[in-house]
Amino acid sequence: MISIQHISKSYKDVQAVRDISFEVQKGELFGLIGPDGAGKTTLMRILMTLLIQDEGKATMNGFDVIKDYKKIRNIVGYMPGRFSLYQDLTVEENLNFFATVFKTTVSENYDLIRDIYIQIEPFKNRLAGKLSGGMKQKLALSCALIHKPEILVLDEPTTGVDAVSRKEFWEMLKKLQEKGITILVSTPYMDEATLCNRVALMQKGKVLNIDTPRKLVENYSRKLYAIKSKEMHRLILDLRSYDKTDTAYAFGEYLHVTGKNDEVEASEFENFLLKKNHTKLQVFDNEPGIEDVFMDLMQE
Amino acid sequence: MKTLFYVLQKEFIQVKRNKVMLRMIIMIPIMQMLVLVFAATYDLKNVNVFLVDQDLSSTSRKLASKIDASPFFTINNTSFNPEDGENEILNNRDDMVLVIPKGFERNLMREDKASLQLLVNAIDGQSAQIGYSYAASVIGGFNKNIIADWKGLPEFKPPYQINTVSRFWYNSELEYKWYMAPGVLALLVTLIGLNLSSTSLVKEKEDGTIEQLNVTPIRKIQFLAGKLIPFIVIALFDLSFGLFLARMVFNLPIVGNLGLVFGFGVLYLIGILGLGLFISTVADTQQQVMFVTFFFMMIFILMSGIFTPVESMPQWAQTIDQINPVYHFMRVLRMVVLKGSHFGDLIHEFVALCILGVTFLTLALKRYRKTA
Numbered sequence: 001m002i003s004i005q006h007i008s009k010s011y012k013d014v015q016a017v018r019d020i021s022f023e024v025q026k027g028e029l030f031g032l033i034g035p036d037g038a039g040k041t042t043l044m045r046i047l048m049t050l051l052i053q054d055e056g057k058a059t060m061n062g063f064d065v066i067k068d069y070k071k072i073r074n075i076v077g078y079m080p081g082r083f084s085l086y087q088d089l090t091v092e093e094n095l096n097f098f099a100t101v102f103k104t105t106v107s108e109n110y111d112l113i114r115d116i117y118i119q120i121e122p123f124k125n126r127l128a129g130k131l132s133g134g135m136k137q138k139l140a141l142s143c144a145l146i147h148k149p150e151i152l153v154l155d156e157p158t159t160g161v162d163a164v165s166r167k168e169f170w171e172m173l174k175k176l177q178e179k180g181i182t183i184l185v186s187t188p189y190m191d192e193a194t195l196c197n198r199v200a201l202m203q204k205g206k207v208l209n210i211d212t213p214r215k216l217v218e219n220y221s222r223k224l225y226a227i228k229s230k231e232m233h234r235l236i237l238d239l240r241s242y243d244k245t246d247t248a249y250a251f252g253e254y255l256h257v258t259g260k261n262d263e264v265e266a267s268e269f270e271n272f273l274l275k276k277n278h279t280k281l282q283v284f285d286n287e288p289g290i291e292d293v294f295m296d297l298m299q300e
Numbered sequence: 301m302k303t304l305f306y307v308l309q310k311e312f313i314q315v316k317r318n319k320v321m322l323r324m325i326i327m328i329p330i331m332q333m334l335v336l337v338f339a340a341t342y343d344l345k346n347v348n349v350f351l352v353d354q355d356l357s358s359t360s361r362k363l364a365s366k367i368d369a370s371p372f373f374t375i376n377n378t379s380f381n382p383e384d385g386e387n388e389i390l391n392n393r394d395d396m397v398l399v400i401p402k403g404f405e406r407n408l409m410r411e412d413k414a415s416l417q418l419l420v421n422a423i424d425g426q427s428a429q430i431g432y433s434y435a436a437s438v439i440g441g442f443n444k445n446i447i448a449d450w451k452g453l454p455e456f457k458p459p460y461q462i463n464t465v466s467r468f469w470y471n472s473e474l475e476y477k478w479y480m481a482p483g484v485l486a487l488l489v490t491l492i493g494l495n496l497s498s499t500s501l502v503k504e505k506e507d508g509t510i511e512q513l514n515v516t517p518i519r520k521i522q523f524l525a526g527k528l529i530p531f532i533v534i535a536l537f538d539l540s541f542g543l544f545l546a547r548m549v550f551n552l553p554i555v556g557n558l559g560l561v562f563g564f565g566v567l568y569l570i571g572i573l574g575l576g577l578f579i580s581t582v583a584d585t586q587q588q589v590m591f592v593t594f595f596f597m598m599i600f601i602l603m604s605g606i607f608t609p610v611e612s613m614p615q616w617a618q619t620i621d622q623i624n625p626v627y628h629f630m631r632v633l634r635m636v637v638l639k640g641s642h643f644g645d646l647i648h649e650f651v652a653l654c655i656l657g658v659t660f661l662t663l664a665l666k667r668y669r670k671t672a
Contacts, residue, residue, distance in 0.1 A: 048515050070517065078515045084508035088317045089310065100306040101518040127317075143512070 007056035031196030032186035039205040040186035077149035087129025102147035134165035226254040226286040307526030350385040357405035482633035483606040497576030556636035574660030
């Protein structure tokens with residue numbers, strides 16, 4: 001459905017995207033995961049025909065992003081990272097306006113947006129600028145869907161949205177996927193990666209790895225320990241100074257720590273830390289998550 | 301067509317919701333017509349004169365009262381010391397010092413000639429010149445009769461004299477407001493049109509809405525037409541409102557054809573709005589846009605001939621003025637409103653405005669791309 005071949009793009013002296021290639025299958029929910037500045041937005045803007053790549057070729061449903069940009073605009077729905085609807089128009093006016101510029105009507109495709117729109121319908125006469133973050137996001141999604149697109153491209157849709165709304169939003173995406181829409185979504189939140197069919201881990205304009213979230217975790221072969229003590233800050237400094245430590249990162253209330261090799265035992269960390277007078281110490285084996293995979297990939 | 305209709309509807313709703321903009325659309329014509337037209341006048345009404353009469357003769361008093369009797373001059377202060385007068389000019393309290401030296405009358409009688417000194421504050425060159433020539437003509441009139449008067453002879457009449465009778469066409473009373481009003485109207489339309497069009501496109505950039513719009517199949521021409529038409533309507537409304545005010549408040553005679561005024565208005569606005577759109581395709585923020593539009597407006601307006609006649613500008617400036625749309629439109633307004641010119645008299649302006657309009661609009665269309 002989406003095919004990306006050797007795409008590169010530079011702005012003046014920053015190379016935003018370097019030689020990226022991957023495919024997204026029809027009906028797939030595909031995630032672009034990576035920190036700010038990884039090149040996710042640039043890649044999406046190229047696919048949305050808003051930017052022209054320096055090198056490479058990309059097609060959306062077989063349409064070339066440069067040659068057939070007009071056709072692409074008819075079959076793709078886009079939700080930019082920033083709220084980009086008219087703040088001085090009401091919810092209903094925004095929806096009607098976007099329906100008309102796509103030469104359709106709200107009633108024609110109401111089926112598709114009903115589940116989402118029904119939640120904001122009580123506020124349909126409110127100005128879009130006066131909506132809460134979660135509602136703005138639902139309105140933006142409704143507007144992106146109003147012309148019944150085959151592909152939906154969402155740039156960090158859950159950034160700055162509360163945890164409950166985020167969960168709801170992903171449920172909506174799942175439902176849209178069931179209706180046969182191919183979805184490309186980017187997010188800086190690792191926990192959302194597990195909700196995608198496949199993810200591409202991106203950093204500094206490059207794709208580090210592409211796979212299902214499960215395979216990514218399974219392929220992570222290293223031994224991982226979770227460590228906690230009373231003084232977390234001193235703990236991380238001490239661990240990083242220890243010659244048998246490879247990496248030590250804070251994850252929630254624990255530190256996730258790997259040894260230089262997999263022979264380093266939990267007891268070795270424990271003894272070292274006890275010598276450093278750490279109290280209330282806990283050290284145990286930990287199951288790796290997608291974050292650990294990403295941190296590990298970033299190292300290389 | 302349906303898309304264009306909705307785009308227009310959207311623009312009008314946005315204008316309607318923008319309370320500040322709405323107020324400006326109503327207030328600008330009122331303020332400009334009622335304040336600017338009255339205030340920006342060259343009619344010199346009140347020149348304060350400082351009199352230094354060191355002669356204190358009957359002739360000098362007669363001269364002084366003649367000056368004071370003129371509607372243009374008021375003798376504000378007197379002294380025997382010319383330096384006091386100079387101080388008054390320095391402090392901006394008086395505009396002119398008239399010094400009548402000691403022995404003025406005696407010299408006039410004995411030697412048939414005498415001198416006066418006139419010191420004029422020329423900070424404002426124009427009013428200084430006009431004030432000086434008024435004073436000179438008062439003194440000249442006095443001069444003509446003084447000797448005959450004094451000697452008790454009948455009024456002196458030279459054997460031959462060229463008598464000039466002048467008549468001011470198209471504005472016989474030299475009513476300054478009638479001259480200013482069409483000029484201010486042109487300013488008004490420019491201000492509204494350029495500001496509205498240049499800020500509206502860049503606002504879509506700032507709000508990010510252009511990004512959402514660019515991924516829709518909306519056509520460039522539809523989008524730009526949606527930006528042009530509402531502002532043409534608003535600016536034409538202000539033009540008619542301004543004309544109405546001028547007619548009611550200062551009885552501006554509208555000699556020519558109103559259709560011609562509005563026809564040229566539309567043509568002119570297409571050019572001005574095209575320029576506004578072009579500026580906003582180049583700029584990224586409203587602040588940048590305001591800077592650039594201000595730059596253009598200053599040059600256009602100061603060179604348009606609203607305050608100073610274009611004919612007295614240097615030749616190169618007059619040549620440059622050919623690309624100044626305000627200059628052409630102001631000429632059209634003055635010619636049609638005051639003189640009743642027909643389309644045939646305005647071919648030059650018509651061609652110039654067409655060329656400028658097409659150029660600005662093409663630039664805007666070329667520069668606005670849906671992809672970065």
